[in-house]
Amino acid sequence: xxxVPTPRKAPRxxxxxxxxxxxxxxxxxxxxxxxxxxxxxxxxxARAGVxxxxxxxxxxxxxxxxxxxxxxxxxxxxxxxxxxxxxxxPRSLREQLAAMVHAWLxxxxxxxxxxxxxxxxFPFFDAPSQDSPAGDNSFRRILxxxxxxxxxxGQSDLDLATWVLLRMMESLVHAAVMDAPARFAAxxxxxxxxxxxxxxxxxxAA
Amino acid sequence: xxxVPTPRKAPRxxxxxxxxxxxxxxxxxxxxxxxxxxxxxxxxxARAGVxxxxxxxxxxxxxxxxxxxxxxxxxxxxxxxxxxxxxxxPRSLREQLAAMVHAWLxxxxxxxxxxxxxxxxFPFFDAPSQDSPAGDNSFRRILxxxxxxxxxxGQSDLDLATWVLLRMMESLVHAAVMDAPARFAAxxxxxxxxxxxxxxxxxxAA
Amino acid sequence: xxxVPTPRKAPRxxxxxxxxxxxxxxxxxxxxxxxxxxxxxxxxxARAGVxxxxxxxxxxxxxxxxxxxxxxxxxxxxxxxxxxxxxxxPRSLREQLAAMVHAWLxxxxxxxxxxxxxxxxFPFFDAPSQDSPAGDNSFRRILxxxxxxxxxxGQSDLDLATWVLLRMMESLVHAAVMDAPARFAAxxxxxxxxxxxxxxxxxxAA
Amino acid sequence: xxxVPTPRKAPRxxxxxxxxxxxxxxxxxxxxxxxxxxxxxxxxxARAGVxxxxxxxxxxxxxxxxxxxxxxxxxxxxxxxxxxxxxxxPRSLREQLAAMVHAWLxxxxxxxxxxxxxxxxFPFFDAPSQDSPAGDNSFRRILxxxxxxxxxxGQSDLDLATWVLLRMMESLVHAAVMDAPARFAAxxxxxxxxxxxxxxxxxxAA
DNA sequence: GATGAATGAGGGTTCATTCAT
DNA sequence: TATGAATGAACCCTCATTCAT
Numbered sequence: 001x002x003x004v005p006t007p008r009k010a011p012r013x014x015x016x017x018x019x020x021x022x023x024x025x026x027x028x029x030x031x032x033x034x035x036x037x038x039x040x041x042x043x044x045x046a047r048a049g050v051x052x053x054x055x056x057x058x059x060x061x062x063x064x065x066x067x068x069x070x071x072x073x074x075x076x077x078x079x080x081x082x083x084x085x086x087x088x089x090p091r092s093l094r095e096q097l098a099a100m101v102h103a104w105l106x107x108x109x110x111x112x113x114x115x116x117x118x119x120x121x122f123p124f125f126d127a128p129s130q131d132s133p134a135g136d137n138s139f140r141r142i143l144x145x146x147x148x149x150x151x152x153x154g155q156s157d158l159d160l161a162t163w164v165l166l167r168m169m170e171s172l173v174h175a176a177v178m179d180a181p182a183r184f185a186a187x188x189x190x191x192x193x194x195x196x197x198x199x200x201x202x203x204x205a206a
Numbered sequence: 207x208x209x210v211p212t213p214r215k216a217p218r219x220x221x222x223x224x225x226x227x228x229x230x231x232x233x234x235x236x237x238x239x240x241x242x243x244x245x246x247x248x249x250x251x252a253r254a255g256v257x258x259x260x261x262x263x264x265x266x267x268x269x270x271x272x273x274x275x276x277x278x279x280x281x282x283x284x285x286x287x288x289x290x291x292x293x294x295x296p297r298s299l300r301e302q303l304a305a306m307v308h309a310w311l312x313x314x315x316x317x318x319x320x321x322x323x324x325x326x327x328f329p330f331f332d333a334p335s336q337d338s339p340a341g342d343n344s345f346r347r348i349l350x351x352x353x354x355x356x357x358x359x360g361q362s363d364l365d366l367a368t369w370v371l372l373r374m375m376e377s378l379v380h381a382a383v384m385d386a387p388a389r390f391a392a393x394x395x396x397x398x399x400x401x402x403x404x405x406x407x408x409x410x411a412a
Numbered sequence: 413x414x415x416v417p418t419p420r421k422a423p424r425x426x427x428x429x430x431x432x433x434x435x436x437x438x439x440x441x442x443x444x445x446x447x448x449x450x451x452x453x454x455x456x457x458a459r460a461g462v463x464x465x466x467x468x469x470x471x472x473x474x475x476x477x478x479x480x481x482x483x484x485x486x487x488x489x490x491x492x493x494x495x496x497x498x499x500x501x502p503r504s505l506r507e508q509l510a511a512m513v514h515a516w517l518x519x520x521x522x523x524x525x526x527x528x529x530x531x532x533x534f535p536f537f538d539a540p541s542q543d544s545p546a547g548d549n550s551f552r553r554i555l556x557x558x559x560x561x562x563x564x565x566g567q568s569d570l571d572l573a574t575w576v577l578l579r580m581m582e583s584l585v586h587a588a589v590m591d592a593p594a595r596f597a598a599x600x601x602x603x604x605x606x607x608x609x610x611x612x613x614x615x616x617a618a
Numbered sequence: 619x620x621x622v623p624t625p626r627k628a629p630r631x632x633x634x635x636x637x638x639x640x641x642x643x644x645x646x647x648x649x650x651x652x653x654x655x656x657x658x659x660x661x662x663x664a665r666a667g668v669x670x671x672x673x674x675x676x677x678x679x680x681x682x683x684x685x686x687x688x689x690x691x692x693x694x695x696x697x698x699x700x701x702x703x704x705x706x707x708p709r710s711l712r713e714q715l716a717a718m719v720h721a722w723l724x725x726x727x728x729x730x731x732x733x734x735x736x737x738x739x740f741p742f743f744d745a746p747s748q749d750s751p752a753g754d755n756s757f758r759r760i761l762x763x764x765x766x767x768x769x770x771x772g773q774s775d776l777d778l779a780t781w782v783l784l785r786m787m788e789s790l791v792h793a794a795v796m797d798a799p800a801r802f803a804a805x806x807x808x809x810x811x812x813x814x815x816x817x818x819x820x821x822x823a824a
Numbered sequence: 825g826a827t828g829a830a831t832g833a834g835g836g837t838t839c840a841t842t843c844a845t
Numbered sequence: 846t847a848t849g850a851a852t853g854a855a856c857c858c859t860c861a862t863t864c865a866t
Contacts (some may be wrong), residue, residue, distance in 0.1 A: 154401075
């Protein structure tokens, strides 16, 4: 058991996508209800209405279940970013940032409990990381976007700026979702996140 | 086993501070070497040169060991912030922020491996949280500092701004320590963090 | 799992002798490489390039695979003995014994690894046992041979003598193949085995 | 699971010899009743009136239980041989051999069922092997004995002769105990074994 | 017949925790 | 208080076997 599972093996591609889906759903539900500590492969199988053996047919071990959920979550985040950046309508830097933040926050509304557990117990897994192909793709899209707004940006190293930007988005959205004190309005927090991103990028500019 | 242990009970205060120290050191070393998955109370006891029974004399359960380490780490962070803010010399807002970030990064140099494990496997534990007395203290100190620089700050809600600021510091320092790509110089990252904090606070200002 | 499988059912006779052959070969190879503990029906099927279902088409259960291999091995031993005894050329008692021992040792040269595993993990299976038809046949042939040399033999009960003789051959050849210390030359060991058989039979003679 | 367990770790020496004894007894009884396949650590623990944890306190794994039983059996065999050879009364070669064989057969009367299982499922484990200190000791004692009777022995290489002798004793006693057909009287078989040993040694003599 | 996905009982092992000494 | 032997619930994973296609 390791709290930070590396995706060992992807579920073998099977046309039994349905079974894989069942299993992941069961994993997600159990994770939401009982946390990592309360999750075990037999329970997942039972919940999925499947035998343990079948779980191991598609997932090499317990942690790969979590890893798969993470990958899926990560993919949703990539998709959210990509969807925003793919939009051809001209937008100001701040609008772009706001759209990205908004998309990300919205993406976290689906299965918020699951995301909470995933992020709380296995952080640093849902961020578009440059290590994964999809993550790298997001990285490059954002970099392009920054280049397109070069003149509004104070940071000289856009590569570094992209990395910092992603880290900020990820962790601030994370914080907003995870443990924002009730006394702060969601909209205010959202605006603050955009302020932070925007402020960071412009900082250093003459 | 729960990846995110709540500090159930603080170690009973005993003259045997020495034993408590031994136990925590052992826990830290094992955590560094083997991660949470490889840690168990028997191993901790053996490494500390005491009996399991003694571990349970001072710590109610396994997780409280981790919690204690977290608290200690958190305390170091509080102390770092407090030390900076307690400094009476007049400083600009940016200087204050830079000093805080620097102090925090420096604080992470001690037992970096331990911090990595703690933050990787049990995030959101080292931040001065408003929930703890010490954390609340830090929170208030920062809030005061912001108030002292009210005119340089664009954010209208300083309470919210303080919370965002702490979240940013925490997660950006975290990211810097944990997984900064080798191609980015530490000094550049540090400056970026200050830019981000500074940029955020100023944003929204007319 | 039972270390000493009784051949429950012989492979149903099928035209697909080829498939049976593939399966047994796969079993043998896996046994050689990984021992009984590392053998499982799925692996056998995979190695044989057939489906598990097919394995069960021809073999009622896992152990019957081992049993079949044993039978085959036993048959080779029977054949070796029979071939020697069928030889019409007149030979002295010692020559007959020497020929049998030699034939048996030679028979163990084929697939020595497999034989080692079979004999190490499932002993008492390769001997021409009186319980099997073929074994009984060998038993009777040897008995006849002894009767033909009645005058050179000290043992009064030739039935018993045959049994002892077979046990000796089997176990000494076994020992020679399995764990003869390197310091003993194969030829010397072989001669010793013949000495033992010969010495035994003559013992008790006036 | 491996049918031929190497004694991994000896039970830690503990004054809880009693518990170790209970556990081994339980293992033996279960082995007798259900064979290796029917033995499992939980059953052993239950039968021993002990918790599984305790079994693992003294034995590193399942197989070490079997290994311990084997060692014990082997030790009994060593002891039997040693007792005979330590006897100072002058005896002829044949008498010595007969005494050894007898001692060994007698030693197999204790817990015959257990011995059957041990030898059937894990052969080559009860023989005084030169690899173990005790085995080497037996080996040397027998060698000395043969040297003392040098003039009666036809074999020129007494080292080799000792090895063959041990192999013969071991396997013939084994066969006698394991699967002697009912039609042969025990006394006759015993005499045959002595004949075989005696005959072998004298063979080759002028 | 052939296939191989699905089954699920079963078992070895770990380790947090207790408690008699 | 300190000890550490003892406990036993819990869990991951394997693999012989089945059966619908």
